[in-house]
Amino acid sequence: MDAVTQSATAPAFPRLGQPAPPFQAETTHGTLRLEDFKGSWLILFSHPADFTPVCTTEFIEFAKIAPELRHRGVELLGLSIDSTYSHIAWVRNIEQHFKVTIPFPVIADLNKEVATLYGMIMPGESKTEASRCVFIIDPNQVVRAMIYYPLTTGRNMDEILRLIDALQTTDKHGVATPANWRPGDQVIIPPPKTIEAAAERTEMPGITCTDWYFAKKDLPK
Amino acid sequence: MPCVKPDGTLEPMAQAIVRALRAPRTVEGVCEHLRLPLYRVRSTMRELCEAGLVAESDGVYGLTDSGRRRVEQMP
Numbered sequence: 001m002d003a004v005t006q007s008a009t010a011p012a013f014p015r016l017g018q019p020a021p022p023f024q025a026e027t028t029h030g031t032l033r034l035e036d037f038k039g040s041w042l043i044l045f046s047h048p049a050d051f052t053p054v055c056t057t058e059f060i061e062f063a064k065i066a067p068e069l070r071h072r073g074v075e076l077l078g079l080s081i082d083s084t085y086s087h088i089a090w091v092r093n094i095e096q097h098f099k100v101t102i103p104f105p106v107i108a109d110l111n112k113e114v115a116t117l118y119g120m121i122m123p124g125e126s127k128t129e130a131s132r133c134v135f136i137i138d139p140n141q142v143v144r145a146m147i148y149y150p151l152t153t154g155r156n157m158d159e160i161l162r163l164i165d166a167l168q169t170t171d172k173h174g175v176a177t178p179a180n181w182r183p184g185d186q187v188i189i190p191p192p193k194t195i196e197a198a199a200e201r202t203e204m205p206g207i208t209c210t211d212w213y214f215a216k217k218d219l220p221k
Numbered sequence: 222m223p224c225v226k227p228d229g230t231l232e233p234m235a236q237a238i239v240r241a242l243r244a245p246r247t248v249e250g251v252c253e254h255l256r257l258p259l260y261r262v263r264s265t266m267r268e269l270c271e272a273g274l275v276a277e278s279d280g281v282y283g284l285t286d287s288g289r290r291r292v293e294q295m296p
Contacts, residue, residue, distance in 0.1 A: 029261060030223040030234070031268070036260040075260060105260075 013119035020137045021117045029105035041074040042137040046120040046130035050082045050090035054154045061157045076104035084108040186216040224268040245283035
């Protein structure tokens with residue numbers, strides 16, 4: 001298959017920095033559209049199937065971080081290729097056995113419409129289940145981050161919270177965040193783009209400047 | 222329409238919202254009044270509008286005559 005044919009037939013998956021694909025879906029909280037979340041950050045995440053152990057641990061952990069996410073203006077929206085009845089039964093089962101209430105809606109994507117739109121199905125892993133995908137969508141409904149985990153591996157909630165904190169810090173302060181950054185750590189000042197700005201950067205007071213391209217600073221408390 | 226049950230009565234969320242709309246409010250006003258997330262109010266409000274129970278004017282939502290009758294019938 002040549003490159004032209006490939007690009008003509010390949011599905012258009014979400015891209016970072018581009019608008020999230022709009023959808024309308026049946027969920028455990030009624031019919032929801034992507035646009036209903038406008039003005040909030042949204043974590044759209046998929047799981048392979050209801051009543052499976054790794055997914056159960058993830059749902060419990062997503063429920064546990066839901067208050068912290070809400071505090072940051074973030075909503076959660078789950079998805080799997082199961083029916084609404086299955087979702088309701090599973091959510092009730094989790095509440096019964098683990099004493100954890102699932103506070104977020106879950107899309108019942110039986111026709112795989114949203115899963116296909118977002119490229120959540122990885123045929124190399126499974127043709128009938130969604131992999132463990134996370135799409136972080138900002139209040140303007142732009143895709144800001146994507147994480148993909150395989151069927152076997154549960155996601156890390158600390159990393160999801162850290163990623164949200166990093167994206168919100170970037171938006172608020174116009175900075176970047178270094179590896180393993182945590183709130184309270186120094187942030188990266190974007191590198192200068194001109195020779196004059198590079199010279200100025202090395203003389204700038206109040207920052208930690210290792211070299212013209214590598215400078216950090218504290219954020220106001 | 223999930224907010225209206227097959228027997229014609231309203232789902233609990235829809236009932237709470239039509240009760241809140243006895244005084245006209247914005248979507249944000251309903252969220253604040255009922256302490257509900259924005260997405261939940263937006264989606265339910267859309268269905269209530271489609272059911273003819275609620276109408277919007279300049280971003281403010283209020284009950285229609287049909288909506289007012291429905292509230293009076295609610296327990």
